[in-house]
Amino acid sequence: MTLATLDVMPSLCCRALGKTYPGGKQPALVDVNLDIAPNEFVTLVGASGCGKSTLLRCMAGLERHDQGELRVCGQPIAGPGPDRAMVFQHYSLYPWLTVIENIRFVRRLSAHTRDRSSSDVEAASGRADALLRLMGLDAVRDAYPNQLSGGMQQRVAIARALMSAPPILLMDEPFGALDAQTREVMHDLIAHVHRQERSTIVFVTHDVEEALYLGHRVVLMAPRPGRIDTIYPVPLPARRNQDMKLAPEFLALKREILERIRDTSGMKTDLELLEKLSQAAA
Numbered sequence: 001m002t003l004a005t006l007d008v009m010p011s012l013c014c015r016a017l018g019k020t021y022p023g024g025k026q027p028a029l030v031d032v033n034l035d036i037a038p039n040e041f042v043t044l045v046g047a048s049g050c051g052k053s054t055l056l057r058c059m060a061g062l063e064r065h066d067q068g069e070l071r072v073c074g075q076p077i078a079g080p081g082p083d084r085a086m087v088f089q090h091y092s093l094y095p096w097l098t099v100i101e102n103i104r105f106v107r108r109l110s111a112h113t114r115d116r117s118s119s120d121v122e123a124a125s126g127r128a129d130a131l132l133r134l135m136g137l138d139a140v141r142d143a144y145p146n147q148l149s150g151g152m153q154q155r156v157a158i159a160r161a162l163m164s165a166p167p168i169l170l171m172d173e174p175f176g177a178l179d180a181q182t183r184e185v186m187h188d189l190i191a192h193v194h195r196q197e198r199s200t201i202v203f204v205t206h207d208v209e210e211a212l213y214l215g216h217r218v219v220l221m222a223p224r225p226g227r228i229d230t231i232y233p234v235p236l237p238a239r240r241n242q243d244m245k246l247a248p249e250f251l252a253l254k255r256e257i258l259e260r261i262r263d264t265s266g267m268k269t270d271l272e273l274l275e276k277l278s279q280a281a282a
C-alpha cells in the first residue's frame with residue numbers, strides 16, 4: 001500500500017528515512033519509505049540488526065532520525081506523544097501497584113500535570129474497567145504483578161498502554177518472552193484488541209508465523225545497512241483463526257519470507273559453509 005493508493009492520510013509516513021547511530025560503521029536505517037494506513041496492522045521482520053527496533057523507536061519519538069521525513073497523522077514527529085503508545089518485551093509494571101492501579105497509573109500521572117474535572121476521573125475509571133474486561137483481567141484486578149504469569153503481566157502492560165486510547169500502538173517483540181501456547185492466546189487477543197480499539201499497530205517480531213498471522217502486511221527488513229527489502233501483503237481474511245496457519249498460501253508465504261531472511265542476512269552462506277566443513281570432516 002503506497003500513499004497513492006491511500007485515500008486517507010496515513011497514520012504513519014516514512015519518506016527516505018535514515019539514521020546512523022553516533023560511531024556506527026553502517027547506517028541503522030537507509031531510505032525507508034513506508035505509509036501505514038489508519039487501523040492497519042503492520043508487522044516488521046528481518047534478521048538481527050536490520051533496524052526493526054530502531055525504526056519502531058523513531059516512530060515512537062524515542063530516537064531521532066537524521067535523514068528524510070517521519071510523520072504521524074501528517075505532523076512531523078518531534079518526540080513521544082499521546083497519539084502513540086509503546087509495549088516492550090519486558091512488561092515494566094510497577095511491582096508495588098495492583099493490576100488496576102498499574103492500568104490507571106498513566107491517568108494518575110496526567111491528573112497531576114493537568115487540570116482534571118471529576119467527570120475526567122470517572123471516564124478514566126470506566127476506561128480502566130473496560131480495559132480490564134477487554135484483556136480478560138477481571139479476576140486478577142487486585143493482584144500484584146509478581147502473582148501473575150508472564151502472559152497475564154503482558155496483558156496488563158498492553159491495557160496500560162491502551163489507557164489513553166492512543167490511535168497508534170507500537171509493539172517491540174511483545175510476546176518474545178512467552179511460551180508457545182500463551183503466545184497463541186495473545187495473538188488472538190491482540191487481534192481482538194485491534195478490532196475493538198481500531199488502533200493502528202506496528203509490531204516487531206522475529207517470528208515469521210506470528211508476523212503473518214497478525215499482519216495485514218509483513219515488512220521484511222535487511223541488515224548492513226538496515227533497510228526495507230520487501231513488503232508482503234498477507235492473502236488472508238481480516239479475521240484470522242489458528243487453522244489458517246495450515247493453509248497452503250500461508251505456508252508458502254512463510255517459506256518464501258524465511259528463505260528471503262536467510263538470503264539477506266548472510267545466514268545462508270554460514271549454513272553452506274557449515275555443510276561443506278562437515279562434508280570435509282566426514
Ligand SMILES: Nc1ncnc2c1ncn2[C@@H]1O[C@H](COP(=O)(O)OP(=O)(O)OP(=O)(O)O)[C@@H](O)[C@H]1O
Binds near residue numbers: 021024047051052053
Ligand atoms: N543505541 C545504539 N547505539 C549504537 N548502535 C545501535 C544502537 N541501537 C542499535 N544499534 C545498531 O543499529 C543496528 C540496528 O539495530 P536494531 O536493534 O534496530 O536492529 P533489530 O533489527 O531490532 O535487531 P534485533 O532483531 O537483534 O533486536 C544494529 O547494527 C545495532 O547494533
